[in-house]
Amino acid sequence: MIADEIRKLHEELPADVQLVAVSKFHPAEMIREAYDAGQRYFGESRVQELLAKIPLLPDEIRWHFIGHLQTNKVRQLLQHVAMIESVDSEKLLNLIDVESCRLGVVTNVLMQVHVAREETKFGFLPEELLEYFKSRKYDTLKAVNIRGLMGMATNTDDMNTVRADFRKIHNLFHEISEIYKPANPDFNKISMGMSHDWPIAVEEGANIVRVGTRIFGERNY
Ligand SMILES: *Cc1c(COP(=O)(O)O)cnc(C)c1O
DSSP states (O other): HHHHHHHHHHHHHHHTEEEEHHHHHTTHHHHHHHTTTOEEEESSOOOHHHHHHHHOTTTEEEEEEEOOOOOOGHHHHHHHOOOOEOOOHHHHHHHHHHHHHTTTTTTTEEEEOOOOOTTTTBOOOHHHHHHHHTTGGGGGSSEEEEEEEEOOOOOOOOOOHHHHHHHHHHHHHHHHHHTTTTTTTTTEEEEEEOOOHHHHHHTTTTTTTEEEEHHHOOOOO
């Protein structure tokens, strides 16, 4: 069943859209099933959970961290992840830079944007993020590669609102690209869309989608 969903998603997704299979709260055996069906990118949202799973699974897996990252967990995480999609503050970004320098690695990150109409979600406000790039604060970074943006739409059945949220993220991506792409041609990722809204996200320009429930079923928190 997991294998079927992976195959179906890869058929449905345009070739240039990367699928991150969100495996949080699901055991290593289920991740292995997806891996055996050809899936290589997986998303986790808690550091301890990710670190526990890594030794149980193949080294070929590329882990994306997608949860709120506490600063005291950064050091443990860095060597194990292909990308941190959920950078939600300058403080965190700068710490990832310092720790990456120390380890001699370059860490790929996405900046998390908050556009959804919900109080509880983490991320930069669009105007905050634009200001970050306009004022060229990224000039101080030595060991972080800012690859793009990650965002979530409002949690609603109203697909017009969802589409409008994704469009905001894409528009912001374009505005930032104009400023930042000359400095970093690698700024080319837009991660948006989950199980229930990924087709709209892809229509609105996503090139990474993060799908959990559709692949692995409901989570038991
Ligand atoms: C859990 C999670 C997902 C996956 O959500 P589903 O609805 O299960 O597909 C995607 N992105 C983030 C940031 C998440 O925390």
